[in-house]
Amino acid sequence: MPRVKIVHFADLHLDAGFAWAGAEGTAARRRRQSLRDSLKRIARLAADIQADALFCGGDLYEHERATPDTARFLQAAFADLGPCPIYIAPGNHDWYSPDSLYALVDWSPNVHVFREPRLEPVDLGNDLTLWGAAHCAPANTGNFFEGFLVEGPGVHVALCHAAERTELAEQGSEKLPHAAFDAHDIERAGLQHAFLGHYHRPRDAARHTYPGNPDPLAFGEEGERGSVVATIGADGSVTRERRLVAATAAHDLLLDITGCTSQQAVRDRLGRVADGRRGVARLTVEGELHPEVDLREEDLRQVLLQSFDAVQIRFS
Incomplete structure (x- = not known):
C-alpha cells in the first residue's frame, strides 16, 4: 500500500450565532463570513497538496441556523474540489436527518456523507478502508466503537464525531460527552487510527486525532488549531502536520x-x-x-x- 495523504478538519460550525458579537449585527455577520473563508482555505489546502481525500469530522454547520445560501455555498465549494473525494461524518450540531442539508443538497459525485449511527466501510483503495458514522439526532448518540470490529485485510481508519472520555474535562464545562468512548476502544476495534470531531481543543493522541475548530468561535480557545495533514502509511502509522487555515485571529x-x-x-x-x-x-x-x-x-x-x-x- 502506498502512503495516503488526507486533510482532516472538524467543528467549523457554519452559521454559528456569535451572540457575543451581536448575533445579527455586522460584527457577527463578519464572523460567519470568516468561517466560510476558512472552509475555502481548507479546500485550497487539499488541492495544493494534492490530497487523496478530505475528511470532515462533523459539526460542519449549525442545523438549526442553516440557510439555503449555506447549502448552495457548501455544494459549490465541495464540487469545485472534485475529483478529490470528501467524506463527512455528521455530528451533534449537523446531525443527519431527512431535513438536514446532507439529505436535501444535490451533492457532487465526490461527496460521501455517512448516514447511519454505526460505522460503515468505504474502500479508499490501496488496501485502506475508512469506517464512518453519523449522528442522527442532536443528543443521545452512543459509543460508535462499542461492539464493533473491523472486517477484511489492510489498514482501517475511522471518521466520526465523538468524545474521548478522559479528555472531556480539558475541553471546558460546556462540552457534553456525545458518542462517548474510551481511547482503548479504537485499538480493540481493530482500527489503526480515528479521525475525530467534537473537541474544539486540538489533540494528537497515539490512535486518534482532534484537529480542533479551525476558526475561532469563542475567546479562550487554546492550542494550535486548524486542519491536519495526515499521511497514512502501509503499516497503519499516521504522521500529522497542522496547517493554519483561520481567516480571523x-x-x-x-x-x-x-x-x-x-x-x-x-x-x-x-x-x-x-x-x-x-x-x-x-x-x-x-x-x-x-x-x-x-x-x-x-x-x-x-x-x-x-x-x-x-x-x-x-x-x-
Missing part, C-alpha cells in the same frame, strides 16, 4: 489601568496592548483607576474597533 487582551491618571493615559496604554493585532478581541480590564478619571466602556470599545472587527470588554 481571536485575541485575549489584558489592560492594567493601575496608575493611569487621565483618560489619555488609559488610551495610550490600551493602544500599546492592541498594537499590530487584527481580528477580534476580548479585553479584560483590571487594576485601580485614579478616582477622578472618567473611564467609560464605550470609549475603550471605540479605540479597539479601530483595529478589530468585533470586541468584547469585561472588568475584573
